[in-house]
Amino acid sequence: xxxxxxxxxxxxxxxxxxxxxxxxxxxxxxxxxxxxTPGGCAPYLSKDMLQKxxxxxxxxxxxxxxxxxxxxxxxxFGKGMATFSSMEEFILYSSVQxxxxxxxxxxxxxxxxxxxxxxxxxxxxxxDYMQLQAAIQPDIFQALCDSDTDGLSKRKRVRKSVSxxxxxxxxxxxxxxxxxxxxxxxxxxxxxxxxxxDQRVTSAKETSLRxxxxxxxxxxxxxxxxxxxxxxxxxxHLVTATLKNVPEDKPRMxxxxxxxxxxxxxxxxxxxxxxxxxxxxxxxxxxAITYVxxxxxxxxxxxxxxxxxxxxxxxxxxxMDLNEPRYHDDFKPILESCQxxxxxxxxxxxxxxxxxxxxxxxxxxxxxxxxxxYFDFFETIRESxxxxxxxxxxxxxxxHHQDNTHFAQDHRKS
Amino acid sequence: MNxxxxxxTDSGGFQMVSLLKLAQITEEGVKFQSPHDGTEMLLTPERSxxxxxxxxxxxxMQLDDVVHSTTTGPRVEEAMYRSIRWLDRCLEAHKRSHxxxxxxxxxxxxNPELRKICAIEMTKRDVPxxxxxxxxxxxxxxxxxxxxxxxxxxxxxxxxxxxxxxxxAVDLVVCVALGCDMFDCVFPTRxxxxxxxxxxxxxxxxxxxxxxxxxxxxxxxxxxxxxxxxTRAYMHTIVTVQSxxxxxxxxxxxxxxxxxxxxxxxxxxxxxxxxxxxxxMETMYADRQYPQWAVEALQSxxxxxxxx
Numbered sequence: 154x155x156x157x158x159x160x161x162x163x164x165x166x167x168x169x170x171x172x173x174x175x176x177x178x179x180x181x182x183x184x185x186x187x188x189x190t191p192g193g194c195a196p197y198l199s200k201d202m203l204q205k206x207x208x209x210x211x212x213x214x215x216x217x218x219x220x221x222x223x224x225x226x227x228x229x230f231g232k233g234m235a236t237f238s239s240m241e242e243f244i245l246y247s248s249v250q251x252x253x254x255x256x257x258x259x260x261x262x263x264x265x266x267x268x269x270x271x272x273x274x275x276x277x278x279x280x281d282y283m284q285l286q287a288a289i290q291p292d293i294f295q296a297l298c299d300s301d302t303d304g305l306s307k308r309k310r311v312r313k314s315v316s317x318x319x320x321x322x323x324x325x326x327x328x329x330x331x332x333x334x335x336x337x338x339x340x341x342x343x344x345x346x347x348x349x350x351d352q353r354v355t356s357a358k359e360t361s362l363r364x365x366x367x368x369x370x371x372x373x374x375x376x377x378x379x380x381x382x383x384x385x386x387x388x389x390h391l392v393t394a395t396l397k398n399v400p401e402d403k404p405r406m407x408x409x410x411x412x413x414x415x416x417x418x419x420x421x422x423x424x425x426x427x428x429x430x431x432x433x434x435x436x437x438x439x440x441a442i443t444y445v446x447x448x449x450x451x452x453x454x455x456x457x458x459x460x461x462x463x464x465x466x467x468x469x470x471x472x473m474d475l476n477e478p479r480y481h482d483d484f485k486p487i488l489e490s491c492q493x494x495x496x497x498x499x500x501x502x503x504x505x506x507x508x509x510x511x512x513x514x515x516x517x518x519x520x521x522x523x524x525x526x527y528f529d530f531f532e533t534i535r536e537s538x539x540x541x542x543x544x545x546x547x548x549x550x551x552x553h554h555q556d557n558t559h560f561a562q563d564h565r566k567s
Numbered sequence: 568m569n570x571x572x573x574x575x576t577d578s579g580g581f582q583m584v585s586l587l588k589l590a591q592i593t594e595e596g597v598k599f600q601s602p603h604d605g606t607e608m609l610l611t612p613e614r615s616x617x618x619x620x621x622x623x624x625x626x627x628m629q630l631d632d633v634v635h636s637t638t639t640g641p642r643v644e645e646a647m648y649r650s651i652r653w654l655d656r657c658l659e660a661h662k663r664s665h666x667x668x669x670x671x672x673x674x675x676x677x678n679p680e681l682r683k684i685c686a687i688e689m690t691k692r693d694v695p696x697x698x699x700x701x702x703x704x705x706x707x708x709x710x711x712x713x714x715x716x717x718x719x720x721x722x723x724x725x726x727x728x729x730x731x732x733x734x735x736a737v738d739l740v741v742c743v744a745l746g747c748d749m750f751d752c753v754f755p756t757r758x759x760x761x762x763x764x765x766x767x768x769x770x771x772x773x774x775x776x777x778x779x780x781x782x783x784x785x786x787x788x789x790x791x792x793x794x795x796x797x798t799r800a801y802m803h804t805i806v807t808v809q810s811x812x813x814x815x816x817x818x819x820x821x822x823x824x825x826x827x828x829x830x831x832x833x834x835x836x837x838x839x840x841x842x843x844x845x846x847x848m849e850t851m852y853a854d855r856q857y858p859q860w861a862v863e864a865l866q867s868x869x870x871x872x873x874x875x
Contacts, residue, residue: 191809192804192805192808192809192811193801193804193805194805194809194811194812194815195811196809196810196811197810197811197814198811198814199792199793199811199814199815199818200792200796201792202814219804219808219809220804222804223779223803223804225779225780226779226780226800226803226804229780230780230782230800237798237800237801238797238801239796239797239801271807271808498569499569503568503569509603513810513813513814516810517814
């Protein structure tokens with residue numbers, strides 16, 4: 154795998170990834186996000202619905218916890234997870250944990266890491282993990298790691314996560330040489346270290362010495378839906394300290410359900426890759442992403458002045474909770490300016506009704522809108538880095554955060 | 568809904584009685600507690616029609632007095648006569664007879680005399696089609712088919728007959744033979760969400776370990792996108808775990824139902840319906856242990872199942 158940096162804007166990078174094993178003819182533009190596909194499929198979306206989402210990321214992200222119970226089937230199948238799940242046209246990335254679910258803390262041990270399946274907890278030692286990856290045959294995968302730390306972890310626990318993660322990494326490197334099906338796969342090392350800056354530096358420096366193709370930064374949070382409201386600013390100093398100590402010419406990934414403002418801030422710090430668990434986590438809650446990303450206002454479909462006012466109102470809120478009774482007879486789409494399948498065909502009132510009657514279609518429509526929103530957003534980020542415009546994009550989104558407060562206050566007054 | 572095809576609404580009667588704990592039925596209507604906030608509500612024939620008029624479906628149903636199919640005694644007779652009176656109130660209240668088709672629902676429980684009276688009475692009204700209700704509620708199949716055929720015997724042959732709440736593939740085939748034209752059932756989509764696929768030989772419970780290394784499609788004759796894209800082994804890994812499996816299996820099960828009805832239609836047009844039934848039953852019951860009720864029901868319309 155090769156990362157070529159085309160433009161630099163502060164610490165932000167516009168890059169091109171190429172040479173990914175079986176997909177050597179494909180190139181990927183960074184900053185980018187992955188397509189979240191737990192168990193090999195996008196949540197709620199059959200393939201024909203997924204194909205209606207524009208700007209689909211080319212990398213499909215599968216956490217191993219959904220597969221570990223089916224390792225035998227996969228081995229018998231023999232052709233890897235991408236083919237097994239009919240996703241051969243995608244580049245396959247597999248991770249240890251699923252960032253859309255909060256990791257249950259305290260179950261990792263010296264000998265291995267705990268992952269959570271439908272049937273319960275499964276312990277993976279490096280040898281188990283690598284056998285599993287050999288069956289999955291990913292194009293890119295995460296090395297086994299202990300990222301079970303957060304803002305409350307004690308220093309002793311943090312140090313343990315750093316040393317264990319390096320031990321696992323070394324074991325994975327060693328085991329990988331004997332696994333033929335992984336010879337074209339790229340392994341990313343994991344930089345941990347909780348909130349101890351010196352540990353972050355150690356982890357980064359040591360990981361850089363190993364033969365890894367990229368770096369994943371974890372150990373800041375248990376992840377899951379609560380992370381959607383966790384601001385990047387809380388960890389920016391730790392990310393900066395880490396990135397100072399990894400090479401420039403390899404991609405850096407920051408997993409987790411990050412909101413768009415945090416994404417911009419992380420890109421500014423030097424992160425290249427993210428996942429798309431945020432759109433999913435929001436859809437699960439019945440919420441739509443309603444940030445406006447384009448700096449010039451898009452033409453409204455109906456060109457009515459009252460629509461412009463409504464649009465303004467909406468843009469003042471980054472999130473729209475379609476469960477709220479006020480959408481009961483609101484017959485506008487989620488966003489007038491959005492070109493996604495849901496906004497072109499359905500109204501807020503209909504989605505509100507679907508959520509109330511507990512119909513799957515509610516989450517399906519929100520998933521499509523949220524994915525579209527997020528993928529369009531990454532397009533905008535790339536444009537902004539290219540034009541050296543990240544600062545104003547960040548200011549636009551921060552304005553929405555402020556407007557959000559004003560809007561809420563106005564509503565309380567009336 | 569952004570739905571460009573036809574729409575049918577039910578009156579709410581069945582749902583109220585089957586899904587609500589405290590539904591109180593009087594001549595006026597059905598009194599119940601709202602499932603959302605517990606407030607007391609009254610659903611009358613007039614109100615049901617008003618709601619259905621505003622939803623705007625192409626076919627709408629009368630509000631009927633539904634009793635559980637295993638109920639016996641005077642309640643059954645009361646409900647049957649009340650359904651006729653409520654039919655008349657529905658017809659009176661219907662504001663869109665020019666573009667919405669109101670169907671009566673024949674009741675009478677498992678009592679042949681009551682069923683017959685109800686069918687004959689309702690036939691006297693000027694309506695575009697008829698529904699048969701109060702069956703498919705867990706009653707013995709030997710009673711079920713007799714009530715279906717009795718109902719179709721006393722309804723006009725030139726209007727559609729809609730058997731409500733049916734159902735399983737065998738029931739559909741037999742009830743078409745007995746004279747029914749339209750059906751509805753939650754079974755195909757509900758069972759899809761629980762991980763079961765409908766196939767010509769019955770059902771595949773994809774959660775079962777037997778499918779973990781089965782790399783063929785759910786049904787190799789099925790043209791649906793799920794069967795064209797995924798294997799049984801892959802479906803085994805996602806059913807009841809990933810939300811997408813609900814959509815994927817729903818697509819397959821609905822396709823199965825539509826294909827079944829299409830092949831029934833084609834065989835009737837080609838004058839080979841009895842042969843179709845034979846083939847269908849042989850595929851569904853490989854051991855030739857056909858259900859007795861189905862054998863009798865088919866015999867009553869001169870279709871004799873051979874044991875080859």
